[in-house]
Amino acid sequence: xxxxxxxxxxxxxxxxxxxxxxxxxxxxxxxxxxxxxxxxxxxxxxxxxxxxxxxxxxxxxxxxxxxxxxxxxxxxxxxxxxxxxxxxxxxxxxxxxxxxxxxxxxxxxxxxxxxxxxxxxxxxxxxxxxxxxxxxxxxxxxxxxxxxxxxxxxxxxxxxxxxxxxxxxxxxxxxxxxxxxxxxxxxxxxxxxxxxxxxxxxxxxxxxxxxxxxxxxxxxxxxxxxx
Numbered sequence: 001x002x003x004x005x006x007x008x009x010x011x012x013x014x015x016x017x018x019x020x021x022x023x024x025x026x027x028x029x030x031x032x033x034x035x036x037x038x039x040x041x042x043x044x045x046x047x048x049x050x051x052x053x054x055x056x057x058x059x060x061x062x063x064x065x066x067x068x069x070x071x072x073x074x075x076x077x078x079x080x081x082x083x084x085x086x087x088x089x090x091x092x093x094x095x096x097x098x099x100x101x102x103x104x105x106x107x108x109x110x111x112x113x114x115x116x117x118x119x120x121x122x123x124x125x126x127x128x129x130x131x132x133x134x135x136x137x138x139x140x141x142x143x144x145x146x147x148x149x150x151x152x153x154x155x156x157x158x159x160x161x162x163x164x165x166x167x168x169x170x171x172x173x174x175x176x177x178x179x180x181x182x183x184x185x186x187x188x189x190x191x192x193x194x195x196x197x198x199x200x201x202x203x204x205x206x207x208x209x210x211x212x213x214x215x216x217x218x219x220x221x222x223x224x225x226x227x
Contacts, residue, residue, distance in 0.1 A: 059114030096150030140183025
């Protein structure tokens with residue numbers, strides 16, 4: 001059975017990604033900081049016939065995230081797909097005019113360094129096997145900057161740049177690395193911003209190893225149809 005590890009798994013997008021891949025026959029390793037919440041998600045997926053387990057790991061602690069991915073591999077076998085999309089709204093954001101070292105450093109640690117740690121934990125084995133997929137998620141500001149979240153944009157842009165570089169570097173080894181940017185308030189009311197809709201885009205990326213990137217935009221209500 002193939003295995004997907006979702007780093008940053010939660011009750012919104014992470015759960016829907018798990019459902020998409022789980023219904024396609026994947027076992028699901030759920031990774032985030034709180035074991036009790038992961039156990040709840042795993043139980044929900046289990047009730048739907050999807051094999052899933054939670055493994056607590058903190059992306060700001062390299063040993064913790066390596067430990068979680070190692071435990072997932074011990075439980076399920078080699079990871080075939082790694083999806084990285086942690087979120088911590090409590091970290092705060094600042095306008096581009098106000099970015100300084102203090103406001104940027106936590107974002108780099110969380111998004112960029114956390115992503116590098118997680119990907120580097122699985123990438124060597126994927127290259128050795130000659131197969132595997134890594135999908136890195138950021139906000140749309142990594143492509144189209146948003147002034148009010150200047151510090152997050154910097155971290156996400158760096159992660160996007162690295163993912164696109166990895167796409168080219170890993171491709172000759174049979175490994176597919178892709179980036180998915182989301183310009184949407186997830187589950188905010190727009191039909192294309194529904195987490196279940198966005199989750200399908202991950203499967204489409206997985207199925208198309210030539211694609212390096214997808215930008216999902218769902219910010220404005222679609223125009224009313226003409227009578």
